[in-house]
Structure formats: structure tokens, C-alpha cells
Amino acid sequence: MVKDIAKELREKFSQMGAEVPLKEIEQKLDLLINQYKVPEDEAKRTVMNQYVRDLKLQRPQTGGGGEAQLVKIKDIIKDGMWVSLKAKVLQVWENDKPSISQIGVLGDETGTIKFVAFAKSDLPKLEEGKSYYLTNMVTDSWQSRFSVKLNKTTTIVPTEDVEVADRDTVMTGAIVDVQQGSGLIKRCPECNRPLTKGACADHGKQEGEYDLRVKAVLDDGKVAQDIILNQEMTYRVTGINVDMAKKMAMDAVDPGVVLDEIKRIMLGKYFTVKGPIMSGRYLLAKEMERTVKDITLDEVLKKVGAV
Ligand SMILES: [Zn+2]
Known part of the structure; x- marks a missing residue:
């Protein structure tokens, strides 16, 4: 049939x-x-x-125990390879596709790689921060970045903590936007999320705790990267701490003055930022330095219209 x-x-x-x-x-x-x-x-x-x-499929290359070869992430160099990895789950991203059960990032001492698990495969969920021995995954690539796909033959065994390579991204560029939600904010004491109009989506009206942060966009000429500065980094870059911000807001009877001041300090300036990319989107600034961009004679002449 x-x-x-x-x-x-x-x-x-x-x-x-x-x-x-x-x-x-x-x-x-x-x-x-x-x-x-x-x-x-x-x-x-x-x-x-x-x-x-x-489809460039490969039948599982059965090694000794009927498992694909154990490799390091840096050894994944082509599509359609059957591999096993010992890796740590660095991130699990939000995903609203019903066909995908989990999507995120794995890491080992040689690098990081995206992973995808399909709902159909009916596998146990991976937990962020835990390390696993994952067998029989298939490699794939998109725009020359590799990923591994978990499937029905994949086994997931918790393992000892896997050491992960430094996975920070470094970028240099100009701050082209400082977004709403930057400056002095209040966080929910229950879940730490920022309050909107004094209320948390889950925990209702809250007194809240003051915090200071910056959500900005850094443009390096090729990519516009969302970046986040926590309280400490905001202080190091802008010289504003929570007490100062509270005083500025009180004096002006407007918390918006803090955002204005941060914009004045950061917009259009060049910085080098280093940190991990969270949820596939935000670069969390762990280090941030002002970069003095030298203007060449050519640029000066162009500016004054001499060429
Ligand atoms: Zn809350």
C-alpha cells in the first residue's frame, strides 16, 4: 500500500x-x-x-554504541552531519511556533551553536544553565551560521557542568537612539520586571523599587544593535546614579528629565561595547568605553565643502 x-x-x-x-x-x-x-x-x-x-540527509553514522560521533562545536563545519555534543544550554529563546518545542543556544569550550527541537520529536525540555550529553543531532546552516536539530533519535542525558568559551560580542559604533523605558524606572519587587504606570502585568499595583538603565541602539555602519546598560554601566557611562536620578526627577517634577540627560550625553557619540547577546537580540553591556573617532583631513575638507 x-x-x-x-x-x-x-x-x-x-x-x-x-x-x-x-x-x-x-x-x-x-x-x-x-x-x-x-x-x-x-x-x-x-x-x-x-x-x-x-535533502542531503545522512543515515546515522553508528559509532560504537549506535551513536553519532561526539564532537566539539567548532568541529561543526557542514550541513547534514550527525553529531553528539556535550554542551551547556546558554539560552532558551521565546518561541511561538507550534511546530517547534524549543529553540536556543548551546555552548561548549570551543564555541556556541543554535539548537532547535521540534514538537513532533516529543523530547524532554532542556533547561537553561544545565549541561547535557546530547546524541544524534543533525547539523544545518542558514546564512553560513550552523545549528543542530534535535530529533526522535536524540537522547538527552544530564551531565557534569560544561565549561563555556567566552561568548562576548564586541562592537564599535555610534549611539543612534536612546529608547523609551531608559532612565529612572521602577521594578516590581515580586518579579523584577519594570512597572508600567505603577503596575506589573502579573502582580498588579506596586510601590516598586527604583532602578536605572539604558536601552539604546548602537550602529556600527553595518548593523543596528540593541544594547542594554544596567544601573552600574549607566553610572559608568553617564555619571548618573539612582540617587542623582531621583533628585533630578524630583527637582523637575518629571522623571523624563533623566532620559533627556542620558540622550544628551550618549546620542551621536561613539562607543566600544562588549557583552553577551541575550535572547538573540540585546547586547548586555559588560564593558563600554567612549571611542574617540578621529576625523581625517579628507572628512574635514568634505565638511567645509572644499572637495
Ligand atoms: Zn511583577
């Missing part, structure tokens, strides 16, 4: 990390078996080989 063979093949592809629509497999089988009268076994083999070739 075409339907049964198609189901069997789909299961095999899924184990190799590819989700192929059942209809598509059925159509190919139907063509071979019912129209060209190819024997079922041969049709099955033909369709199997075609997908393996077209």
Missing part, C-alpha cells in the same frame, strides 16, 4: 531530521507504483534515495 510505505518513509526522514509532507511522498510512490508499475520495494528504495540525495 502506497499510504503505508509513505508513512514508513516519512518516519525514517523524520529520524534523519527532515520533516517531509506525507502527500509529497505518496505522490512520488503513486507515480512509480501505479503508473510505471515499479515493484513496491524498488519504488520505496528509489524515493528514499532521492530524498537522501536532495
Whole structure:
């Protein structure tokens, strides 16, 4: 039966990390078996080989214990490799796709890599900050960045803490925006999230605790990167601490003056920022230095219209 063979093949592809629509497999089988009268076994083999070739699938390379080879993240250099990793879960990102059960970042002493687990594979959830021995994952890439896909054959075993390489990003550029929500804010004492109009989405009206932060955009000419400065970094860059900010806000009867002052200090200035990228979006500034950008004679001449 075409339907049964198609189901069997789909299961095999899924184990190799590819989700192929059942209809598509059925159509190919139907063509071979019912129209060209190819024997079922041969049709099955033909369709199997075609997908393996077209999708660059690889059958699990069984080492000693029927597991893909244990590698380091830096050794992942092409698509369609079957690998096992000992790695730490650095981040689990928010994900609202029903087909994906988890998406995030794994790290080991040689680097970091994105991971994806599909809902279909029905695997236990990975926890942020924990280390695991993960077997039989398939590598993939997008825009020359590699990822690993967990699948039905993947086993997940908690393991001793894995040391992770320094994963900070360094960027130099101009601050092109200081966003709303920067400056003096109040946080919910229950969950630490910023209050909106004196209330937390989960915990209702709160007195709140004062905090100081900056959400800004740094543009290095190629990328506009969202960056976040915590209270301490805000003080180091702007010279404003929480007490000063409270006094500024009280004197002006307007907490907005703190944001204005931060804008005055930071906007258009060049900085070098170093820190990890959180949730795939925000660079959390651990180090931040003012960069003096030298203007070349050419630029001066251009400015005065001499060339
Ligand atoms: Zn709260």
C-alpha cells in the first residue's frame, strides 16, 4: 500500500531530521507504483534515495554504541552531519511556533551553536544553565551560521557542568537612539520586571523599587544593535546614579528629565561595547568605553565643502 510505505518513509526522514509532507511522498510512490508499475520495494528504495540525495540527509553514522560521533562545536563545519555534543544550554529563546518545542543556544569550550527541537520529536525540555550529553543531532546552516536539530533519535542525558568559551560580542559604533523605558524606572519587587504606570502585568499595583538603565541602539555602519546598560554601566557611562536620578526627577517634577540627560550625553557619540547577546537580540553591556573617532583631513575638507 502506497499510504503505508509513505508513512514508513516519512518516519525514517523524520529520524534523519527532515520533516517531509506525507502527500509529497505518496505522490512520488503513486507515480512509480501505479503508473510505471515499479515493484513496491524498488519504488520505496528509489524515493528514499532521492530524498537522501536532495535533502542531503545522512543515515546515522553508528559509532560504537549506535551513536553519532561526539564532537566539539567548532568541529561543526557542514550541513547534514550527525553529531553528539556535550554542551551547556546558554539560552532558551521565546518561541511561538507550534511546530517547534524549543529553540536556543548551546555552548561548549570551543564555541556556541543554535539548537532547535521540534514538537513532533516529543523530547524532554532542556533547561537553561544545565549541561547535557546530547546524541544524534543533525547539523544545518542558514546564512553560513550552523545549528543542530534535535530529533526522535536524540537522547538527552544530564551531565557534569560544561565549561563555556567566552561568548562576548564586541562592537564599535555610534549611539543612534536612546529608547523609551531608559532612565529612572521602577521594578516590581515580586518579579523584577519594570512597572508600567505603577503596575506589573502579573502582580498588579506596586510601590516598586527604583532602578536605572539604558536601552539604546548602537550602529556600527553595518548593523543596528540593541544594547542594554544596567544601573552600574549607566553610572559608568553617564555619571548618573539612582540617587542623582531621583533628585533630578524630583527637582523637575518629571522623571523624563533623566532620559533627556542620558540622550544628551550618549546620542551621536561613539562607543566600544562588549557583552553577551541575550535572547538573540540585546547586547548586555559588560564593558563600554567612549571611542574617540578621529576625523581625517579628507572628512574635514568634505565638511567645509572644499572637495
Ligand atoms: Zn511583577
